[in-house]
Amino acid sequence: MDRGTRLTTDVAEAAALLRAGELVAFPTETVYGLGADARNGRAVAAVFAAKGRPEFNPLICHVATAEAAFEEVVADARARELAARFWPGPLTLVLPRRLDCRVDLLAGAGLDTLAVRVPAHPLALELLRRVDRPVAGPSANRSGSVSPTTAAHVLEGLSGRIAAVLDGGPCAVGVESTVLDLSSPRGAVLLRPGGVPAEAIEAAIGKVGRRVPASAAEATRTLRSPGMLLSHYAPALPVRLDAVDVAGEEALLAFGPAPLPGAGALWNLSPAGDLAEAAARLFAGLRWLDAEGRRLGLARIAAMPVPAAGLGVAINDRLTRAAAPRG
Known part of the structure; x- marks a missing residue:
């Protein structure tokens, strides 16, 4: 985008921009997220362009309630237990997409899974309630740079590339959410450590596996997304x-x-x-x-x-x- 980026505290304005397909950075308890309507493929594509993100890694979809999350993904007993204990909060769950999931495929990088969470920041929750649909929200920074924990950090990297920044002050946690893969009934796998300790998760649902990447390059991807095997995106036809x-x-x-x-x-x-x-x-x-x-x-x-x-x-x-x- 070649226009200026607004700094605002008006949640209604930020929600209207998101519903119109614009990009709006917003605060969570972990870091600022770069928000886009997760059902709008053009808006999701604009996230990758704004960040200069080199790959279509799956994006975390933020929603206002566990019920809203479970309208898009298939939740088992483990997911419901973790949601009851840790949502709103810095925990992302990777679960199978529902057949009637309305989130655009690009937000999930074409996978049959989707990463969802309910953030704890009150301004984020108000924004999500007003938008009334899932909001894709990777960290609001240029790809490869440090994650932003203030509105000023967002403007340093994305000013002129997004429509607005909803200023909610400094983030309380300051590290990204824990990402837990529950897409297989065989066991939970920790994809990224974060704001909810693995020990607390294990106290709720039992032993959690750790993904051990095959290479440094895979490790970088795995911290943010599941299923990055070379042929993971292959259709049945060659x-x-x-x-x-x-x-x-x-x-x-x-x-x-x-x-x-x-x-x-x-x-x-x-x-x-x-x-x-x-x-x-x-x-x-x-x-x-x-x-x-x-x-x-x-x-x-x-x-x-x-x-x-x-x-x-x-x-x-x-x-x-x-x-x-x-x-």
């Missing part, structure tokens, strides 16, 4: 990258105003060549082409080139993962 032609036996993931002719099925990420639109439509497109291609008996998905700039870097990262050899 994916062919950088397609400059397409056969009738292929489904086409197109980009730009001139999609290749002759495909058996077509999904255009953005006829206008808009990378934000393409990012917002990427996961939905892969899922639709996979389902439609299999229904039609097609052999593979051919993906046209996407410019490797801005959000295009993240799009190409996900396409590369989708096309990775299956092990």
Whole structure:
């Protein structure tokens, strides 16, 4: 964004901006979050652009109540016990998406899981009640920089890139929320230590495993998101990258105003060549082409080139993962 960023204490104004698809930073008890309507794919894509985030890592969705969270995800007894003990508070739960989940796929990075939490900051809760829908909220800083704990910190990195900052004063906890993966009934896994100690979680639900990453690069990703295996994003159909032609036996993931002719099925990420639109439509497109291609008996998905700039870097990262050899 090339306009100024407003500093405001008006919760109604901040909520109206979020509902209109704008980005608004807001305080939580941990750090300031960069808020976007989690049901609006364009708004979610704008989060990655504003942060300069190199990958589509899953984003934490903030809601005002446990009931609102469990409208989007499948909660088992463990999740309900933890919610009763620690929400509102600095605990994020990763749970399976409900079939009728209305959160945009990009907010969950195309996974079948979703990270949810109820923050404890009173201003955040008032904002979420007014927005009345899940708000995606990674830390409100440029990717790779220190997480912000004041409104001034947010403006240092994001001024001119977002619509507004809701000023709620300094954050009380100052470290990110604990992230716990409950997506498997076989056991809970700690993905990121944070504001709720692992010992307190274990006192509530029993032993919690720790994810041990295979590399430093995976560790960086794992702290923020589950399921970052190389081929995790792969559809059932094989994916062919950088397609400059397409056969009738292929489904086409197109980009730009001139999609290749002759495909058996077509999904255009953005006829206008808009990378934000393409990012917002990427996961939905892969899922639709996979389902439609299999229904039609097609052999593979051919993906046209996407410019490797801005959000295009993240799009190409996900396409590369989708096309990775299956092990």
